Amino acid sequence: MHLSIETEIEDDGRWIAEVPQLPGVLVYGSTPEEASARAEVLALRVLAERLEQGEAKPVEISISLATA
Secondary structure (H helix, E strand, O other), X not given: OEEEEEEEEOXXXXXXXXXXXXOXXXXXXXXXXXXXXXXXXXXXXXXXXXXXXXXXXXOOOEEEEEOO
């Protein structure tokens, strides 16, 4: 599974980061690095929850970061 983190700056100056492959993984940060880090943490939490609940099987994952 390949996960990508996409970042974009909002009109109010906040950065938004999302993992398109995982619906609902969307977070804000004051810098692109902060938003990306928060998105990575949330993505890993979502994947861990899916594994714990038996909703997914363990697979090799990679995460790549792309800036706006």
